[in-house]
Amino acid sequence: MAKTRYVYGFDEPATGGRELLGGKGVGLAEMTQLGVPVPAGFTITTDACRAYMVARDLPDGLEDEVDAHVRRLEELTGKRFGSDDDPLLVSVRSGAAVSMPGMMDTILNLGLNDAAAEGLAARTGNARFAFDSYRRLIQMFGEVVEGIDGHRFESALGALKQQRDVQQDTDLSADDLRELVETFKAIYREEAGADFAADARAQLLRAVRAVFESWDTPRAQVYRRAHDIPEDLGTAVNVVQMVFGNKGERSGTGVAFTRDPSTGEAGLYGEFLSDAQGEDVVAGIRTPQPMEAMRTSLPKAFEQLISTMRRLEEHYRDMQDIEFTVEDEQLYLLQTRAAKRTAAAALKAAVSMVDEGLITREEAVNRIDPAQLDQLLHPMIDPNAGLTVAAKGLNASPGAASGGIVFDADSAVERAKAGPVVLVRWETTPDDIHGMIAAQGILTVHGGMTSHAAVVARGMGKPCVAGCDDLTIGADTATIGGTTLREGDVITIDGGTGRVFIGEVPLVAPQINEDFETILGWADAQRRLKVRANADNPEDAVRAREFGAQGIGLCRTEHMFFGEERLPVMQEMILADTEAGRRSALDRLLPFQQSDFEGIFEAMAGLPVTIRLLDPPLHEFLPAEADAVDEKMARRIRALHESNPMLGTRGCRLGLLYPEIYEMQIRAIARAARAVQERTGDAPLVEVMHPLVGFREELARLRDLTETVWAQEAPEIEHLVGTMIEVPRAALRADEIAEVADFFSFGTNDLTQTTLAFSRDDAEGKFLTAYLQEGVLERNPFEVIDIDGVGDLMRIAVERGRGAKPELKLGICGEHGGEPRSVAFCHELGLDYVSCSPFRVPLARLAAAQAALKEAGSGAYVAAGG
Numbered sequence: 001m002a003k004t005r006y007v008y009g010f011d012e013p014a015t016g017g018r019e020l021l022g023g024k025g026v027g028l029a030e031m032t033q034l035g036v037p038v039p040a041g042f043t044i045t046t047d048a049c050r051a052y053m054v055a056r057d058l059p060d061g062l063e064d065e066v067d068a069h070v071r072r073l074e075e076l077t078g079k080r081f082g083s084d085d086d087p088l089l090v091s092v093r094s095g096a097a098v099s100m101p102g103m104m105d106t107i108l109n110l111g112l113n114d115a116a117a118e119g120l121a122a123r124t125g126n127a128r129f130a131f132d133s134y135r136r137l138i139q140m141f142g143e144v145v146e147g148i149d150g151h152r153f154e155s156a157l158g159a160l161k162q163q164r165d166v167q168q169d170t171d172l173s174a175d176d177l178r179e180l181v182e183t184f185k186a187i188y189r190e191e192a193g194a195d196f197a198a199d200a201r202a203q204l205l206r207a208v209r210a211v212f213e214s215w216d217t218p219r220a221q222v223y224r225r226a227h228d229i230p231e232d233l234g235t236a237v238n239v240v241q242m243v244f245g246n247k248g249e250r251s252g253t254g255v256a257f258t259r260d261p262s263t264g265e266a267g268l269y270g271e272f273l274s275d276a277q278g279e280d281v282v283a284g285i286r287t288p289q290p291m292e293a294m295r296t297s298l299p300k301a302f303e304q305l306i307s308t309m310r311r312l313e314e315h316y317r318d319m320q321d322i323e324f325t326v327e328d329e330q331l332y333l334l335q336t337r338a339a340k341r342t343a344a345a346a347l348k349a350a351v352s353m354v355d356e357g358l359i360t361r362e363e364a365v366n367r368i369d370p371a372q373l374d375q376l377l378h379p380m381i382d383p384n385a386g387l388t389v390a391a392k393g394l395n396a397s398p399g400a401a402s403g404g405i406v407f408d409a410d411s412a413v414e415r416a417k418a419g420p421v422v423l424v425r426w427e428t429t430p431d432d433i434h435g436m437i438a439a440q441g442i443l444t445v446h447g448g449m450t451s452h453a454a455v456v457a458r459g460m461g462k463p464c465v466a467g468c469d470d471l472t473i474g475a476d477t478a479t480i481g482g483t484t485l486r487e488g489d490v491i492t493i494d495g496g497t498g499r500v501f502i503g504e505v506p507l508v509a510p511q512i513n514e515d516f517e518t519i520l521g522w523a524d525a526q527r528r529l530k531v532r533a534n535a536d537n538p539e540d541a542v543r544a545r546e547f548g549a550q551g552i553g554l555c556r557t558e559h560m561f562f563g564e565e566r567l568p569v570m571q572e573m574i575l576a577d578t579e580a581g582r583r584s585a586l587d588r589l590l591p592f593q594q595s596d597f598e599g600i601f602e603a604m605a606g607l608p609v610t611i612r613l614l615d616p617p618l619h620e621f622l623p624a625e626a627d628a629v630d631e632k633m634a635r636r637i638r639a640l641h642e643s644n645p646m647l648g649t650r651g652c653r654l655g656l657l658y659p660e661i662y663e664m665q666i667r668a669i670a671r672a673a674r675a676v677q678e679r680t681g682d683a684p685l686v687e688v689m690h691p692l693v694g695f696r697e698e699l700a701r702l703r704d705l706t707e708t709v710w711a712q713e714a715p716e717i718e719h720l721v722g723t724m725i726e727v728p729r730a731a732l733r734a735d736e737i738a739e740v741a742d743f744f745s746f747g748t749n750d751l752t753q754t755t756l757a758f759s760r761d762d763a764e765g766k767f768l769t770a771y772l773q774e775g776v777l778e779r780n781p782f783e784v785i786d787i788d789g790v791g792d793l794m795r796i797a798v799e800r801g802r803g804a805k806p807e808l809k810l811g812i813c814g815e816h817g818g819e820p821r822s823v824a825f826c827h828e829l830g831l832d833y834v835s836c837s838p839f840r841v842p843l844a845r846l847a848a849a850q851a852a853l854k855e856a857g858s859g860a861y862v863a864a865g866g
């Protein structure tokens, strides 16, 4: 068997693509092969990482390959690794197949030691630069390899600046930095119990191990779980010749986007720091300048950057996010990748790129993440509210959020259980990831648009205001524009404008723009699945239609029995001892139901409306026993008590036990249909749906009841009668049930509950959270369909149902109907439609189109770069 090869130079062809080389490695290799200015280097493959994970040691042969590639680097650069005179310095950077910003570790300036730092100083005539690089190496190596707390180094740097009475790192002299190196070495020795490794080769190999190890850190695991990244991908390691942005005024470093990552507008967006190394920008320690500053300070490199960016966008046919460094006016690109962008930017960029002829409409549809569309559908701050802005920062990630402030990630998780929180930090680090997930929004003092907080929040679709200078954080207080706040005090942030307000602020529903409509129009042309909405009242029906719903897939009629005028009558019905008593109350409920149905039918004119008859156990309409108004009510509450009400007298069982209830509902539906037909000239398309059916006989009887009442009220109006599939037995006996059904609608909330024997009311607050944390289950089955279990039952129901009745209409109305992966599964199953809440309709339209495109062979889009 041929020996596995673990290392590839950027200029060497490798066939494994991003899976093998990681996103960053592939990007560097492609850029090298395109002739873009990239420093020389090589990539250690993800195969090596996986082998390391198994053996907890570098695999055989890897060290030799690394040595050989270091020698090649020496030849290419004319410098020597470990030399005292003109040392070759390298960076070691992680890079997985899927981008995990800031989640894993990077070490810069490897190859320096006391002698090499002197050599570098002499060779460059810049001692300041040499010792600045050296102190950074000791800190990064200490943090990443030895796990030393970075604050130890930061405070030593802070103390030195204070002593010298200077503001900026760049104000420190060469001698100051020499002194700082000694301090850092002492910290290193104290914390690690050994001296900082002087040997360049040892530094490199230890750094490679540390990057492999960083794949498994808790923060990386949390990030992977939050973003559904498989555990066994592993990371590649890139060893790259160092280029220096911290060599003085003719050098610098920055991050740039080919289009605005917030809005998608064409143009140049980014940030630049002169005389600095890359991590200064990313960590948000110094607040950078806008790109325009570079146009004047480094005009030649600026022009070259612009033309290179244009080339990269044309090559990758997507918006790029680029890291670059200028060393003595020479431009180098360190990374390019598909830019993380807000939903608005994703839409704008996709539409513009179609207009520019860069991509097709199908590609544009495939490039939008359906879950991200949600961002556009979230509330924003009411522009007309007269508000006092307490502070202003950068508009790092759009959307508005209110919540009690918390100062650390653990408190965010804790307090978020009781209500919304906003995480307030100097800056965020990857260790804060769990707090960022728990918070509604993020506010930071430091950092730019490309800081950790900004990038991660944007990816999560959470509001973020960064670089907020008017905010200071004390031991357990925050002062915002002069007002001092404590943990739990409420603030509101507007990530779209960067504004911060004290207290809660009125929010408005979001505006859907033209790009949104354009992309969804293209999506509609691709999809086969229809998308309906779950709506119980005329207002929701109108909104659903605006969002593009093609009908109502679930109108839960029980919601119509609440409200001041209705609930007492409903209770009277439940408390009645006789059928006559129940009928008298039902007669008074009928007009309410009828008028609600009329409103919904009119809102949905021309589109089908599925009305589901009463489903919940009756006790849900009565108060707790202690709140009963009299003994009769208390007795009834006791009598209705069941140990497992969700498996009890509910759904069609109620309809069979108390047929007068369903009779009234069917009568109200039929009368409403007739009234609407008389008023508008068009009959609504009514589908009467019976819940929780498990036996053919249940539906057969209820169908008879439906037809009898319908014939009395609206014999001339066509309608369908069908059932939800919510219990495994119904799925298994779908052929028999189909004989008496015109349609099935999968109620996957209950079908999940009944198939998994997970209580939908309790599981998430109890064992399910632990199951997800411990990895017993990968996903919450109430969110994403359990394809292997529940999905299999659905498949059986489809096959058997359609086997018995080919024209059987099939849909889904459980929560899964608005979840992209579940929508894709429904497409695969060949359902006719999915139904979801109105706000998720656009997302379902897009997900359905992507499923159709995938089936047609235009696979999911894979972003470029790492």
Ligand code: PEP
Pocket (backbone or CB within 6 Å): 554, 556, 615, 726, 746, 747, 748, 749, 750, 751, 813, 814, 815
């Ligand atoms: C379901 O069970 O999936 C469903 C849609 O019905 P409900 O959530 O009202 O029980």
Ligand code: MG
Pocket (backbone or CB within 6 Å): 691, 726, 747, 749, 750
């Ligand atoms: Mg149900």
